[in-house]
Amino acid sequence: MNxxxxxxxxxxxxxxxxEGLVVAVDNLDLQLQRGETLGLVGETGAGKTTTALAVMQLxxxxxxxxxxxxxxxxxxxxxxxxxxxxxxVRGNRISMIFQDPMTSLNPVLTVGFQIEEAITLHQKLxxxxxxxxxxxxxxxxxxxxxxxxxxxxxxxxxMRQRVGIAMALSCNPELLIADEPTTALxxxxxxxxxxxxxxxxxxxxxxxxxxxxxxxxxxxxxxxVAIMYxxxxxxxxxxxxxxxxxxxxxxxxxxxxxxxxxxxxxxxxPIRGIMPDPTELPPGCRFHPRCPSAAPICSQRxxxxxxxxxxxxxxxxxxxxxxxEE
Amino acid sequence: xxxxxxxxxxADVDERQQGLPESDAGRDTAMQxxxxxRRGRSQWAEVWRRLRRNWMAMFGLAIIxxxxxxxxxxxxxxxxxxxxxxxxxxxDPPSREHLLGTDDLGRDILSRIxxxxxxxxxxxxVAVSISLILGGTLGALAGYYGGRLDNVVMxxxxxxxxxPSILLAIAIVSAFGGGLVNVMVAVGIATIPxxxxxxxxxxxxxxxxxxxxxxxxxxxxxxxxxxKHILPNSMAPIIVQGTLGVAIAILSAAGLSFIGLGIEPPxxxxxxxxxxGRHLIRRAPHVATFPGVAIMIxxxxxxxxxxxxxxxxxxxxxx
Numbered sequence: 001m002n003x004x005x006x007x008x009x010x011x012x013x014x015x016x017x018x019e020g021l022v023v024a025v026d027n028l029d030l031q032l033q034r035g036e037t038l039g040l041v042g043e044t045g046a047g048k049t050t051t052a053l054a055v056m057q058l059x060x061x062x063x064x065x066x067x068x069x070x071x072x073x074x075x076x077x078x079x080x081x082x083x084x085x086x087x088x089v090r091g092n093r094i095s096m097i098f099q100d101p102m103t104s105l106n107p108v109l110t111v112g113f114q115i116e117e118a119i120t121l122h123q124k125l126x127x128x129x130x131x132x133x134x135x136x137x138x139x140x141x142x143x144x145x146x147x148x149x150x151x152x153x154x155x156x157x158x159m160r161q162r163v164g165i166a167m168a169l170s171c172n173p174e175l176l177i178a179d180e181p182t183t184a185l186x187x188x189x190x191x192x193x194x195x196x197x198x199x200x201x202x203x204x205x206x207x208x209x210x211x212x213x214x215x216x217x218x219x220x221x222x223x224x225v226a227i228m229y230x231x232x233x234x235x236x237x238x239x240x241x242x243x244x245x246x247x248x249x250x251x252x253x254x255x256x257x258x259x260x261x262x263x264x265x266x267x268x269x270p271i272r273g274i275m276p277d278p279t280e281l282p283p284g285c286r287f288h289p290r291c292p293s294a295a296p297i298c299s300q301r302x303x304x305x306x307x308x309x310x311x312x313x314x315x316x317x318x319x320x321x322x323x324x325e326e
Numbered sequence: 327x328x329x330x331x332x333x334x335x336x337a338d339v340d341e342r343q344q345g346l347p348e349s350d351a352g353r354d355t356a357m358q359x360x361x362x363x364r365r366g367r368s369q370w371a372e373v374w375r376r377l378r379r380n381w382m383a384m385f386g387l388a389i390i391x392x393x394x395x396x397x398x399x400x401x402x403x404x405x406x407x408x409x410x411x412x413x414x415x416x417x418d419p420p421s422r423e424h425l426l427g428t429d430d431l432g433r434d435i436l437s438r439i440x441x442x443x444x445x446x447x448x449x450x451x452v453a454v455s456i457s458l459i460l461g462g463t464l465g466a467l468a469g470y471y472g473g474r475l476d477n478v479v480m481x482x483x484x485x486x487x488x489x490p491s492i493l494l495a496i497a498i499v500s501a502f503g504g505g506l507v508n509v510m511v512a513v514g515i516a517t518i519p520x521x522x523x524x525x526x527x528x529x530x531x532x533x534x535x536x537x538x539x540x541x542x543x544x545x546x547x548x549x550x551x552x553x554k555h556i557l558p559n560s561m562a563p564i565i566v567q568g569t570l571g572v573a574i575a576i577l578s579a580a581g582l583s584f585i586g587l588g589i590e591p592p593x594x595x596x597x598x599x600x601x602x603g604r605h606l607i608r609r610a611p612h613v614a615t616f617p618g619v620a621i622m623i624x625x626x627x628x629x630x631x632x633x634x635x636x637x638x639x640x641x642x643x644x645x
Contacts, residue, residue, distance in 0.1 A: 056543055058543060062472075087547065088545060090542065090543055090544065090545035091543060091545035091546075092545055095544065096540075096543040098536055098539070098540055098543075099536075103535060104536045104539075104540045105537055106540075106541070106555055106559070107369060107537075109554070109558075117546065117554075118544040118545075121544060153369075164540075167544060
């Protein structure tokens with residue numbers, strides 16, 4: 001499997017705010033193979049959503065700005081595309097599912113119309129064909145087609161997220177970016193929506209980036225994982241490798257803060273400290289103020305991405321042989 | 327999933343209450359009826375439902391509808407022609423032949439008020455349409471694109487706002503002359519900034535919503551996003567302001583006519599009628615009073631409706 005669908009190199013996205021320049025994403029490398037599902041994991045504010053918006057080129061400008069880097073999608077340079085060309089990619093070849101289904105559907109338009117719109121924007125279909133296809137999409141996500149004429153407020157959260165999925169998949173995109181699609185849903189509905197996404201991904205052969213902060217979701221759905229911290233990817237690996245052999249101290253910290261089923265633990269061991277203020281990122285490795293293995297060199301130079309074993313890359317000086325492991 | 331389950335449950339309860347047999351057919355129809363009445367109810371249907379419960383707003387709406395029909399069927403309703411002068415009955419008080427009396431040229435005041443409704447409503451709605459279309463477009467563009475465009479447009483609006491709108495209207499009418507069309511344009515242009523500001527403010531607040539981002543994410547064009555996604559969601563304050571704006575426009579037009587810059591005689595215009603009755607105010611007060619009352623009732627009704635709409639459209643009052 002060596003068919004690169006998405007290749008992000010050295011991406012830097014900043015927001016200009018009153019408090020100063022916020023570096024939301026910096027020095028970010030990310031690759032996605034065709035047909036693969038990648039989990040993008042990180043805390044709130046780690047830059048996951050900004051990365052997704054950068055791929056869609058929907059980073060709000062102003063205040064946001066893609067300062068440097070390349071984003072190649074199926075061999076095409078997305079950042080070099082003109083406004084109109086990019087519009088034709090959005091919703092057609094790359095589409096997105098949003099976090100909160102309560103706010104991501106337009107309250108004054110029927111759900112049928114909203115799905116139809118996604119279709120007619122990119123395909124030359126008659127009104128009738130588009131409406132037929134919208135109804136088919138509704139059926140595909142498990143909603144009766146008779147409800148196409150209903151408004152979003154007449155649906156529950158889980159149903160709305162299904163509508164969101166139907167909209168996103170209506171043009172059969174090559175890449176689907178799901179931005180915390182289940183975070184706003186309760187647990188039983190989460191499972192249903194995840195199952196639906198997994199089924200449709202397999203049926204339609206869509207590649208997927210699943211943004212989440214839930215490692216359980218990743219284990220269930222993703223082929224590979226990228227862990228983000230303070231705007232950059234600190235570790236990428238196949239899901240199996242990452243779960244069995246996490247390398248980066250931050251990744252280990254994440255796993256340490258999940259209660260284990262096998263052992264009796266009185267207290268969880270959270271990562272000490274908090275995420276750094278994005279306007280004042282620490283020098284050198286961004287994780288060093290919180291890192292149990294930090295050495296003096298960690299605040300002096302930035303780590304380089306090292307391929308520790310095939311497909312398992314980590315951004316930490318322990319693996320460059322510069323810092324002893326704790 | 328949840329809602330369907332709810333439907334089934336309520337349908338079952340309904341059946342038991344009505345003592346229907348537990349047949350699949352009965353259940354299906356019960357479900358059908360329930361879901362059909364509840365389904366597909368748009369936000370506007372909700373607004374209408376809330377508006378209907380506000381009797382003051384409905385009262386205002388009723389008056390406006392009556393005035394509308396009066397204006398449309400003026401030829402049928404009016405007892406006399408609005409131009410017919412009867413020099414033997416000048417400034418007669420209300421009588422059986424002339425229910426509201428006659429004016430200084432012996433014309434039937436009731437008929438002139440009925441025909442005048444045409445002029446006033448036209449001025450009100452056309453002027454508001456002009457300022458709404460021009461101001462709304464400018465405001466929507468400024469709000470959506472922001473930046474330099476916003477600055478240029480809104481500073482121009484500030485300049486317009488700095489001139490009192492009635493003065494601006496007077497200036498426009500004195501430059502281009504009176505007459506119905508010029509009055510409508512003058513009053514319309516004078517209130518453009520009000521609508522530009524309101525539309526801009528609501529576009530900015532809607533623009534930040536996630537569903538607008540979602541619309542961009544499916545590849546919608548800017549024009550489409552503004553027209554289909556943003557404007558329908560920002561109608562509430564625009565409708566309220568528009569309704570109240572019609573009242574203001576009618577008043578402005580009447581004011582212009584009163585000072586002799588508006589609609590030219592013999593076209594019956596309430597403001598002009600008021601003005602022509604001015605010098606008779608001691609001897610025959612009805613000449614000036616009745617057109618004034620007509621203006622008052624119309625403005626009052628529009629304000630009632632506008633306030634009612636404001637309440638009905640306010641999401642904080644939603645149950």
